[in-house]
Amino acid sequence: MPFSLKSPVPSIDPVGLEERASRFTKRSLKGESKISGLKLAVSMIDLTTLEGADTKGKVSHLCQKARMPMPERYDCPPCAAVCVYPNLVEHAVKELEGSGIPVASVATGFPSGQYPLDIRLDDVKAAVAAGAAEIDMVISRGAFLEGDLARVSDEISQVKEACENAHLKVIFETGELQTYDNVRLVSQLAIEAGADFIKTSTGKVSPAATIPVTLILLETVRDHFFSTGKKIGVKPAGGIKTAKQALQYLVMVKETLGEEWLSPELFRFGASSLLSDIELQLGKIADGNYQCADYFSLG
Amino acid sequence: MAKSKKKKSKSPVTLDFAPAPESTPVPLRKQYDLFIDGDFVAPSGGSYFRSVNPATGKPLARIAKAEDADVDAAVKAAREAYENGWQPMPSLERGKYLFRIARLIQEKSRELAILESMDGGKPIRESRDFDLPLVAAHFFHYAGWADKLSYAFPGKNPKSVGVAGQVIPWNFPLLMAAWKIAPALACGNTVVLKPAETTSITAMHLAEIFQEAGLPPGVVNIVTGAGDTGAALIEHEGIDKIAFTGSTSVGKKIAESVAGTRKKLTLELGGKAANIVFDDAPIEEAVEGVINGIFFNQGHVCCAGSRLLVQESIHDEFVARLKRRIDTLIVGDPLDKNTDIGAINSKAQLKRVQKLVDSGIAEGAEFYEPKCPLPENGFWFRPSLFTNVSASHSVAKEEIFGPVLSVMTFRTPAEAVQRANNTCYGLSAGIWTDKGSKILAMADQLKAGVVWANTYNKFDPASPFGGYKESGFGREGGLHGLLPYVSL
Secondary structure: OOOOOOOOOOOOOHHHHHHHHHHHHHOOOOOHHHHHHHHHHHHHHEEEOOOOOOHHHHHHHHHHHHHHOOHHHOOOOOOEEEEHHHHHHHHHHHHHOOOOOEEEEEEEEOOOOOOOHHHHHHHHHHHHHOOEEEEEEEHHHHHHHHOOOHHHHHHHHHHHHHHHHHHHHHHHOHHHHHHHHHHHHHHHHHHHHHHOEOOOOOOOOOOOHHHHHHHHHHHHHHHHHHHHHOOOOOEEEEEOOOOHHHHHHHHHHHHOEEEOHOOOOOEEEOOOHHHHHHHHHHHHHHHHOOHHHOOOOOO | OOOOOOOOOOOOOOOOOOOOEEEOOOOOEEEOOOOOOOEOOOHHHHHOEEEEEEEOOOEEEEOOOOOOOHHHHHHHHHHHHHHHHHHHOOOHHHHHHHHHHHHHHHHOHHEEEEEEEHHHOOHHHHHHHHHHHHHHHHHHHHHHHOOOOOHHHOOOOOOOOEEEEOOOOOOOOOHHHHHHHHHHHHHEEEEEEOOOOOOOOHHHHHHHHHHHHHOOOEEEEEEEHHHHHHHHHOOOOOOOEEEEEOHHHHHHHHHHHHHOOEEEEEEEEEOEEEEEEEOOOOOOHHHHHHHHHHHHHHHHHOOOEEEEEEEHHHHHHHHHHHHHHHHHEOOOOEEOOOOOOOOOOOOOHHHHHHHHHHHHHHHOOEOOOOOOOOOOOOOOOOOOEEEOOOOHHHHHOOOOOOOEEEEEOOOHHHHHHHHHHHHOOOOOOEOOOOOHHHHHHHHOOOOOOOEEOOOOOOOOOOOOOOHHHHHHEEEEEEOOHHHEEOOO
């Protein structure tokens, strides 16, 4: 199938990529920079619950947590967004009223995307109609692996249209695409097809986000910025569980894309358990010792 | 560095790295004596010189200056140990000593890494993650060979050579000591080692490890001093084998003085390696590899990829990427864990680098350096690059041995080979392309001892290292590294 991208897609050398990625894990953040880094990370979290067992009650808890992750004295910012299944968007919007925190919804037959396109588009429209300000779509990995890039690109464009004013995050599920070259290719493709954000994973497949894979996304975004001046966001999701990991990602963002991307508008974490570990660390810094997890409220 | 809390509208934090220095409760002595016949002894002339911390310009310790009489005593001790202890010892036993030394190095690797960074100026990230692990690995590797020499040279009867005189440079002080000492001892030789004048401290701590390992007295002797001490060692009649790593000009003098004697000689000298980047290279990793190839250890690396040959069609884009990456490098305190580029090893070396850079600018090459601040005291040079370089410029021909890259272009693989080989050196080269067949074809034609493909500055004790042409002769590392220390 003839399909061409506007920008070239350079090949990736896995050894070199992983070596570069490991360098970010060796930076040392201390004192004030650690505190501001951890708070920044909180403000970038798309606090997420994506379970079959999700209920309105569970989403209410999550929304409260996103509004005020920690007691006031810790001066901890709210999360970037709350991310739920389409069915719970309306409830989440109600719970977050007045907070300014947007509701993100997964859509397009999340997590597999193996549904007819019109159903997937209706999925998006319903979520947007229910009040979702951000849509996290999944690409058709099957089509990508078949080599039908035109279809993948076309679907993204159509979803973008269905989003209207909602922000579009495109999930690749890099754990299923497997090779770094595939990740670079799909990143460029999604950006050219209209993604506002590119996102590594659904969180339902292992491995989810890794530092090398996220580095490829960041590099693609950087190259796109230098050739067009357009800024695209990046969202690693799944597998980021500790404050230490979050800081390593932030170091990578800073050193690859610069300080401008150190903002929730251009970088997000898709995570659920990460917040608890950051709370633990912020609590330790503020109070001088680690508290038992019982002292921190559940989401 | 400053803990700024600038509130920009879009970016609330800057995520500056606060200083993260290694704590330094290391056993740095005020004074280091000579290590002869298993003991630390004062130099016969009673004189000492200062070893300076290049990151501050302040003296760290006093180092003994070995006189001819001290060198003589060291060689005699090595001869005595060779005849009556080390050489007759069963090879299995010799191997045990080497294993013991390797383990002690691992145990003390943190303090040795800190000392190495304090004395030499290299970033702690490198001394901790590169130098020290490799030092231990070399001893482990050759410890394994000690009782298996007959397998290394099947059908032959490898015998030790005698007393080895070894002179090492200041860029990888401990690592070069390990490269020299480990194979010599494994083959049953004894050693007199002369570390570089500016970086003697860790060698003396290595001597303490030899004592702790119970290495018989005289098997390794360490004499410190400047060039004349090295000359006295090399010209000494009691030496059977000379191993030298350092500059090509000194190497030539050594070869002259050794000519017509029975002494075996290996030389590992300078380089001006070509790093060749094709238009089909994994570009992001190539940028990283070129940066690592030239700025590793402030460019104080004989195999540094100091000539970048980039395919003309991607020259502008590649140089733009290199400049962006250079702008993000952190130059500063070698003991800070976040430092990418440390201090230039000595005032003299800083002068040499500056002189060559000045000549490059005068000859018309375009100079680029980042705006990063440099510490006030000590010896510093920003990571930098020259574009618009022609093959006749001195920055394209001479070894700068500093953090300065010269960028040139080529059109075809054949031209790349021609340009890469157009140098009096031949130590190493790099190839960057996604095409395997191109790597093999290029590597076949490059006149360089080591050719790296899609990576750079990778070392392993099992892999031989050494040069073509004026980069020297003889190999160190691996099975090949045994050869200079045996007679067959």
